[in-house]
Amino acid sequence: DQQVKQNSPSLSVQEGRISILNCDYTNSMFDYFLWYKKYPAEGPTFLISISSIKDKNEDGRFTVFLNKSAKHLSLHIVPSQPGDSAVYFCAASAQDGNQFYFGTGTSLTVIP
Amino acid sequence: KAGVTQTPRYLIKTRGQQVTLSCSPISGHRSVSWYQQTPGQGLQFLFEYFSETQRNKGNFPGRFSGRQFSNSRSEMNVSTLELGDSALYLCASSLATGSNSGNTIYFGEGSWLTVV
Secondary structure (H helix, E strand, O other), X not given: OOOEEOOOOEEEEEOOOOEEEEEEEOXXXXXXXXXXXXXXXXXXXXXXXXXXXXXXXXXXXXXXXXXXXXXXXXXXXXXXXXXXXXXXXEEEEOOOOOOEXXXXXXXXXXXX | OOOOEEEOOEEEEOOOOOEEEEEEXXXXXXXXXXXXXXXXXXXXXXXXXXXXXXXXXXXXXXXXEEEEOOOOOEEEEEOOOOHHHOEEEEEEEEXXXXXXXXXXXXXXXXXXXXXX
16 A cells, blocks of 8 residues: 555656656655655665645755645755756655655656 | 665575675664665565664565664565565665654665576
8 A cells, every 4th residue: 555656657857947746645644754866776865854844845946845635745846957867756754753655756857 | 974884785696595685874873774676666665673673564575574783783684585576675774763853764875686
């Protein structure tokens, strides 16, 4: 049972434009969410997180939005750069924070 | 500060054999978790250890096991390897403060296992 879903396996965006990656979850107990970026043959790298007490968190070109009522979060990358081309995973955890549930990933390609 | 270190990085095993993968967490991190990544399946949670105790376990057969040592280093073992066990095995560590506020997990580079 996939509790965290990324329904778009891939996304292509022109350099300089906005990339929007989406993630949905089913478990209402989740209250901490993270995004990771993964290049081939490397481990995932932490990008940005958000707690359920917020609806937005920003870090440079990356902004994560959380809509608790819709159980939906999104990652915005502005402006997109070719180096952003990678697979992006969203993850969620509940209050104890001991187990993280990951989506299946979205492969982002930024076209120069 | 050194990151999460996993060894070996690459290995090839034959069906029926067993394999042990090792993980050294970030210094001061007490929680170690393991994930399996296969194409199209995302990261599947295997198990999580804290203070040498397995706290959480994913939906994997008993052939997958792990342990954590007193220095927080962890190993995972897969016995009676099957072709479908070919995957990237990722180890992650966190402070595990007991609350998930800021409890980010940090991944190692992974161990690529190929079963032939």
